[in-house]
Amino acid sequence: MQIEIDGLSFHVRLDGPETAPVLMLSNSLSSNLSMWDAQIEAFTRRWRVLRYDQRGHGGTEVSDRPVSFERLADDAIAILDALDIPKVHFCGVSMGGMTGMTLMTRHPKRIERAVLANTAARMGPAELWNARIRATREGGMEAVVDATIARWFTEAFRARAPETVAAVREMILSTPAAGYAACCAAIRDMDQREAIRAIRHPVLVIIGAHDPATTPQAGEIVHAAIRGSRAVTLDAAHLSNIEAPDAFDEAVTAFLSEKP
Template identity: 75%
Template sequence: MTIVVDGIRFNVRLDGPETAPVLMLSNSLSSNLTMWEPQMEALTRRWRVLRYDQRGHGATQVSPRPFAVDDLADDAVGILDALGIAKVHFCGVSMGGMTGMSLLRRHRARVERAVLANTAAHMGPPDLWNQRIRTVRAGGMEAVVDATVARWLTAGFRASAPEAVASIRAMILSTPPEGYAACCAAIRDMDQRESIRAITSPVLVIIGAHDPATTPQAGALVEAAIAGARAVTLDGAHLTNIEQPEAFSTAVADFLSAMP
């Protein structure tokens, strides 16, 4: 379905029992809602799963103006408002996790429990992001796809799962370059290292043991900054939900189902 928030058309999908509690999933940079397919069978057993494509990704419209990570969190709230959903569990990978941190800071009444996977509260230096923006504007997503796949997936997984790798590669190539560039700028300008100390909701941090992008150290900093947060480390790189789908799904389900 299409939902308009802040003048932008968002691609949104709901799966699972209509009467079940809602779990909102938020995608990473240069991906779309199909990145969650490995989790859908397990998660829809217990939850009404709400997926959406972030700004400028998948079938969601590219924003006509610059924006910040806080705007991405407001997008999530706008989708919930349009659907009449008061409160959700939340799970986001990478940029989706950054969105989740802002959501927990600024809209805490809307989230019960949150999973922040393969993410960071700050990602420098700015020159890294500026270079990616220049590269993709000059050469399209073809200019960044190989490096992205190498960061996202370990060499062992890339060698053993060519079909999965091909699917991920196609997803990256389908991302609008200007959507990618705008989100790169939002990540470049983000610094939530101090502000996430105000988060009081239950949080699970999922870390990839071999993640070169949002490193284990970055994940540990998020865990340490949020009072009561827990962490689990999975044997994978940046997309642990792809490399370790069962372990990822189990970690999410166990945490969201835990008693207070």
């Protein structure tokens, strides 16, 4: 379905039992809600799964205005409001995890438990992001797709799952370059290292043992900053939900199913 938020049409999808508690999934940079396809069978056994494309990604329109994580968090809340959903569990990978951190500090009453996967509270240096913005403005997503795939998956996974990797490559190429660039700027300007110390939600931090983008060290910084959080390390690179889906699903399901 499409929902209008802040003058833009957002692509949103619901799966699973209508009466089940809601689990909201938030996508990474240069992806769309299909990145969660491997999780849907497992997650819909327990939850009503709400997926959406962050602004400028997938089937959600691109804005000509600057993007911040405050805006991305407000987008998520506007989706919940439009669907009359008061509170959700939340799971986000990479940029989705950064959105989740902001949700818990900006809209704490709307989140129950949260999973922050393969993410970081700050990602520098600025020039790295400026270079990616320049590259896509000059050459489109073709200019960054190969390097992105190399960061997202280990060499061993790329060798044993070429069809999966090819599908992800097409997903990256289908991302609007302007949407990618705007969210790159949001990541470049983000620093949540101090803000997340105020989070009091139950939080699971998922770390990819071989993640060169949001490194294990970056994940441990998030874990250390959020009081009472837990961390689990999976044998994967950046998109651990795709490279290690069974272990990812098990970790998320066990954590979100715990009784208060």
